Amino acid sequence: MLAKNWMSKPVITIDEDESMHEAIKKLKEHNIRILPVVKKETLVGIVTDRDLKRATVSDATTIDVHELIYITSNINVKQIMSKKVITVPFDFTIEETAEVLLNNKISGVPVVDKQGEMIGIISQSDIFKALISLTGVEKKGVQFAFQFEDKPGSIKEITDTIRKYGARIFSLLTTYEGAPIGYRNLYIRIFQLDRKKILDLQKELKKTTLLLYMIDFKENLREIF
Numbered sequence: 020m021l022a023k024n025w026m027s028k029p030v031i032t033i034d035e036d037e038s039m040h041e042a043i044k045k046l047k048e049h050n051i052r053i054l055p056v057v058k059k060e061t062l063v064g065i066v067t068d069r070d071l072k073r074a075t076v077s078d079a080t081t082i083d084v085h086e087l088i089y090i091t092s093n094i095n096v097k098q099i100m101s102k103k104v105i106t107v108p109f110d111f112t113i114e115e116t117a118e119v120l121l122n123n124k125i126s127g128v129p130v131v132d133k134q135g136e137m138i139g140i141i142s143q144s145d146i147f148k149a150l151i152s153l154t155g156v157e158k159k160g161v162q163f164a165f166q167f168e169d170k171p172g173s174i175k176e177i178t179d180t181i182r183k184y185g186a187r188i189f190s191l192l193t194t195y196e197g198a199p200i201g202y203r204n205l206y207i208r209i210f211q212l213d214r215k216k217i218l219d220l221q222k223e224l225k226k227t228t229l230l231l232y233m234i235d236f237k238e239n240l241r242e243i244f
Contacts (some may be wrong), residue, residue: 023109025149026130026139032057035097053127056100064100106131113149155189155208165205166233184220188213
């Protein structure tokens with residue numbers, strides 16, 4: 020899952036000489052949180068909704084709306100933009116991109132091609148969409164969570180048991196986070212499982228591994244073990 024496949028395009032930009040008022044207008048009009056700032060089509064900065072809030076008069080209750088419009092119309096974007104622009108290459112994975120956002124505490128970044136030219140924007144919302152797609156949560160189904168010994172064949176033993184009951188596996192995610200040394204946590208989402216067989220499947224799975232929880236999203240049934 021690459022940044023180029025999940026980025027938003029075309030990119031909404033603003034010229035560095037445009038006013039703060041125009042930047043606010045663009046953010047609201049396009050329902051976005053970041054605006055790349057350009058100078059003759061070259062990326063020179065980033066302005067965010069946070070930058071605009073900081074630059075707005077702190078105590079707006081002391082001025083009227085006309086004064087506020089006047090102030091924001093006379094501050095140029097280049098006066099408040101961040102000149103240190105963080106970007107990600109188009110072939111970064113979603114995980115790498117999410118790490119960049121998290122480490123830099125930002126809500127989005129421009130995506131650039133091999134020549135360094137901006138070709139899109141990827142935001143937290145785009146990352147969330149990718150996560151939803153990756154896990155298959157919109158398709159409901161049943162999710163099992165396990166904690167298993169990290170050794171060859173452990174996952175296959177679990178998946179073989181699930182398939183024996185006629186279910187299809189949609190997604191399979193594992194992590195060492197929250198698991199003891201030598202163990203991993205596993206999250207499997209399945210479809211086409213006969214609901215009458217869930218209890219039997221649970222019993223068989225418990226014989227081979229530690230079952231953490233089971234959620235039937237269609238019926239909204241949740242069991243924590």
